[in-house]
Amino acid sequence: MCRLELKVVKVERPEGVNVVIGQAHFIKTVEDLYEALVSSCPSIKFGLAFCESSGPCLVRVEGNDEELKGAAAKAALDIGAGHVFVIMMRDAYPINVLNAVKAVQEVCTVFCASANPLEVVIAETSQGRGVLGVIDGLRPKGVEGDKEVAERKEFLRKIGYKR
Numbered sequence: 826m827c828r829l830e831l832k833v834v835k836v837e838r839p840e841g842v843n844v845v846i847g848q849a850h851f852i853k854t855v856e857d858l859y860e861a862l863v864s865s866c867p868s869i870k871f872g873l874a875f876c877e878s879s880g881p882c883l884v885r886v887e888g889n890d891e892e893l894k895g896a897a898a899k900a901a902l903d904i905g906a907g908h909v910f911v912i913m914m915r916d917a918y919p920i921n922v923l924n925a926v927k928a929v930q931e932v933c934t935v936f937c938a939s940a941n942p943l944e945v946v947i948a949e950t951s952q953g954r955g956v957l958g959v960i961d962g963l964r965p966k967g968v969e970g971d972k973e974v975a976e977r978k979e980f981l982r983k984i985g986y987k988r
Contacts, residue, residue, distance in 0.1 A: 827950050831957075834903050836911075836943040838896050843919050844943060845912040845926060846904075846959060847935040852877055854910060854931040855885045861925040862912070863889070869917040872897035878907025878953070890915070904945050906954040908933075920986075937961045 838844055849858075855875045862871055872893030875885045884901045888894040893913040900911045912926070919938030927935055937943060941962030948955050969977070981987040 827952075830949045832947040832949055832954075833960075834905075834945045834947055836900050836903075836945060838900065838913055839892060841940075842893065842896070842913050842915055843917070843938065843940045844900075845910075845914070845919055845923070845935060845938045846900075846943070846945065846956075847910050847926065848906075848908050848933045848956065849875065849910055849929070849931040850908055850933055851931040852885065854908075854929065855887045857929045857931060858910060858912065858926065859887045861929050862914070862922050865922040865925040866917040869914055869922065871912060871914040871917075873910060873912045874898040874901035875910045876901050876905065876907055904947065904954070904956065906945075906947060906956050909956055 836844060855873065858873050862869055870890040870893060872886065872888035872890055872895065874897040877883050877885055884898050886894050886898045888897065893915065897911045897913045901909060904911070923938055926932060936956060937959040939961045944960040946957040946960065948957050978987065
């Protein structure tokens with residue numbers, strides 16, 4: 826009989842960094858995600874890490890920012906689930922790169938894209954680990970009113986996503 830253990834991994838990251846966590850299926854994912862990120866947003870600063878799940882089972886790391894490469898590698902190693910990738914980025918939002926990330930042929934799924942506090946729910950067996958889901962941010966405290974609607978619209982215009 827196989828034993829199953831549930832774990833929660835808190836994703837640590839530098840201040841002001843957005844994170845994308847997903848699952849892919851091939852070692853070339855690292856190079857393909859790198860190309861997708863820089864092609865989508867040339868000014869992006871990022872680190873990405875990919876958990877290889879066969880052969881040497883290493884965390885493969887790429888990026889153009891040493892701090893973010895280190896943070897992505899640590900998060901991927903902490904998650905420790907086969908074929909999971911972690912992208913940590915600055916000077917771009919997930920909305921700038923998400924379609925390109927999802928279009929990478931090896932990408933099977935994207936669990937989250939967020940600047941919120943993140944926890945990854947892991948299932949662990951004697952074979953390894955898998956991601957069950959992601960806890961993205963905090964619980965809702967209520968429903969927005971007129972004031973919050975106005976603030977939301979103002980924020981989107983402030984950051985350039987609406988006119």
